Amino acid sequence: MSAHDTGADAGAGGRRDAEATRAAILRAVRWFLARQPHADITLKAVAERAGVSPPLVLKYFGSKEALFARVLSFESDADALLGAPLDRLGHHMVRHVLETQRHDGTDPVLRIAFAPLHGDSGDVLRANFHAQVIDRLAQRLTGPDAGLRAELALAVLLGFGVMYGIARGPAMRESGTDDLVARYGPLVQAQLTPDAG
């Protein structure tokens, strides 16, 4: 992948750096995936919506399949989301979701809330979420019902992103980060280390 965009494909907004272009391409794929079957989405349409040329999409992502796999994967998101010791992981997860919501308008796991209930991309997204997020979290937990507790911890976390980013709860959006993490982190943590309370 190229470290810098030459700017030749930039739209009316002027020069964009490579990171913004990559983000625009990923957003365009997500936009289409929420609206039509995987197989019907063309590279040309993705490029057009992202305001770049099809060759630039290939330069950044290699192939249409590699681009889609990237969009449907939670692998790198899970690295950041789960990157804390278990005894304070709940707070870290809430802080990470809140900070990415405030910075990017979405968060590392919220995509699963948009997974279509039918069709190939929904099934791939769900399978990836199970393997790359739920199972990975469950493997770090000790004690009984680790799988169920991992799901409930992630349920609590997903609700935070839905209420903040989609329902846009006004009191949440006005609250400070530390206050929200202090209130909500324990709800996630209680599933991870139920005996620590």
Add this chain to the structure above:
Amino acid sequence: MSAHDTGADAGAGGRRDAEATRAAILRAVRWFLARQPHADITLKAVAERAGVSPPLVLKYFGSKEALFARVLSFESDADALLGAPLDRLGHHMVRHVLETQRHDGTDPVLRIAFAPLHGDSGDVLRANFHAQVIDRLAQRLTGPDAGLRAELALAVLLGFGVMYGIARGPAMRESGTDDLVARYGPLVQAQLTPDAG
């Protein structure tokens, strides 16, 4: 509204009763609202997707605007969701979401997770969710930060529906209703009556 459909508008599936027809019409409206602006959706298209005639839609819902208001409202859903005394409301909410998920494949508040971030129907849905669900719950709470606590309680609840109904967490789906309510109800209840713990 007619108590019985004559069956004259029924599709290939054979006779439908009025309730199923009404549900099919509401599903059709939701399907379109997830895909195109409110103003672009015609009664004819809704009727066609629901497998009924446009006059039958009018017979059941009165007008296109009344039909849309019904789809975008949480009023009757909130009646059922919030219909329990405050000291056990958290458990009631979780049980109600779980039972409607198991029975209908969706729940009374999950629609907000599909609210488009831009456009008229998303804004109406969000405004209704704030007034008809968040504010209504907040008004029943005592103590400080009632608005924020109502949002956090609903965040926890929304996550339950997303994990169960969309992400389809396998351990949750295999668990018994009473076990899930006993585990998850206290997380909602803790926001409603924080001093009762």
